Amino acid sequence: xxxxxxxxxxxxxxxxxxxxxxxxxxxxxxxxxxxxxxxxxxxxxxxxxxxxxxxxxxxxxxxxxxxxxxxxxxxxxxxxxxxxxxxxxxxxxxxxxxxxxxxxxxxxxxxxxxxxxxxxxxxxxxxxxxxxxxxxxxxxxxxxxxxxxxxxxxxxxxxxxxxxxxxxxxxxxxxxxxxxxxxxxxxxxxxxxxxxxxxxxxxxxxxxxxxxxxxxxxxxxxxxxxxxxxxxxxxxxxxxxxxxxxxxxxxxxxxxxxxxxxxxxxxxxxxxxxxxxxxxxxxxxxxxxxxxxxxxxxxxxxxxxxxxxxxxxxxxxxxxxxxxxxxxxxxxxxxxxxxxxxxxxxx
Numbered sequence: 001x002x003x004x005x006x007x008x009x010x011x012x013x014x015x016x017x018x019x020x021x022x023x024x025x026x027x028x029x030x031x032x033x034x035x036x037x038x039x040x041x042x043x044x045x046x047x048x049x050x051x052x053x054x055x056x057x058x059x060x061x062x063x064x065x066x067x068x069x070x071x072x073x074x075x076x077x078x079x080x081x082x083x084x085x086x087x088x089x090x091x092x093x094x095x096x097x098x099x100x101x102x103x104x105x106x107x108x109x110x111x112x113x114x115x116x117x118x119x120x121x122x123x124x125x126x127x128x129x130x131x132x133x134x135x136x137x138x139x140x141x142x143x144x145x146x147x148x149x150x151x152x153x154x155x156x157x158x159x160x161x162x163x164x165x166x167x168x169x170x171x172x173x174x175x176x177x178x179x180x181x182x183x184x185x186x187x188x189x190x191x192x193x194x195x196x197x198x199x200x201x202x203x204x205x206x207x208x209x210x211x212x213x214x215x216x217x218x219x220x221x222x223x224x225x226x227x228x229x230x231x232x233x234x235x236x237x238x239x240x241x242x243x244x245x246x247x248x249x250x251x252x253x254x255x256x257x258x259x260x261x262x263x264x265x266x267x268x269x270x271x272x273x274x275x276x277x278x279x280x281x282x283x284x285x286x287x288x289x290x291x292x293x294x295x296x297x298x299x300x301x302x303x304x305x306x307x308x309x310x311x312x313x314x315x316x317x318x319x320x321x322x323x324x325x326x327x328x329x330x331x332x333x334x335x336x337x338x339x340x341x342x343x344x345x346x347x
Contacts, residue, residue, distance in 0.1 A: 004048045038067065042108070134148075206224030247265070249268065266282070317337065
């Protein structure tokens with residue numbers, strides 16, 4: 001069986017975290033989305049990866065071989081139908097194909113169930129999950145090939161990454177599923193750790209810190225002293241979180257905040273720096289759903305609690321306050337004492 005991953009698309013609705021990377025290169029816990037999905041597929045004869053937007057990032061991550069399986073890259077447009085045309089043209093002699101879009105995270109159980117089912121398509125609550133198993137000799141892609149495939153409903157999970165809060169929700173779902181306490185890092189005296197907490201080797205938890213699981217902390221981090229890490233939080237590699245309170249948030253690789261600050265229901269990008277006193281607001285006084293701008297249109301997120309979505313390499317000045325649901329594009333910054341009321345884009 002050949003596994004085909006379509007990772008060529010742009011994902012503007014998931015900005016700012018997909019401004020400078022494809023959705024396939026977002027990290028969920030300690031692996032990128034594309035790594036999660038390829039591993040979920042099980043045994044494969046070959047991985048074929050369609051790349052386009054920011055292709056070099058995917059090629060560098062996977063290399064010529066991943067998990068002992070040869071990887072072949074095909075440069076494609078960001079149009080899904082172009083990918084299908086290329087699949088039909090180049091794989092007509094292949095007997096079985098597992099094809100998926102890499103803008104969701106699929107479970108091992110569901111992908112291997114799909115792979116074992118000839119000419120089937122994955123659905124999630126009756127909607128297309130954009131994963132397909134078929135024999136190109138039996139199914140013509142030039143037609144509406146999805147109609148030729150039998151729907152198979154997700155049994156475990158399919159986590160879409162359409163909007164930035166979906167990326168947060170996907171990490172929360174995965175950290176809740178760990179259900180294991182694994183402490184490999186260095187823990188100083190007077191640290192309290194409760195629940196399912198993963199702390200990787202090479203991480204230091206300083207005195208006075210309080211951690212409530214489920215929490216995932218990757219390698220090379222320094223947390224505290226006197227940090228408060230609340231449940232559903234994921235810290236990427238090399239995060240420096242001083243006297244922070246963090247709740248239901250993802251702090252991506254290299255994030256730094258060495259002073260007092262607060263982040264909740266937020267995603268904070270790679271190599272960002274929070275100035276002292278930076279606070280993300282997350283709750284409306286009327287308790288209603290938060291709205292945010294998606295491609296310049298107001299969008300109901302369906303969430304009563306929603307923080308900030310901060311791109312890579314953002315720097316906030318001391319005392320910065322950020323309204324709920326606001327997004328800061330990569331490389332932007334704020335002045336000391338500034339209140340961020342609107343999304344901030346690159347100039």
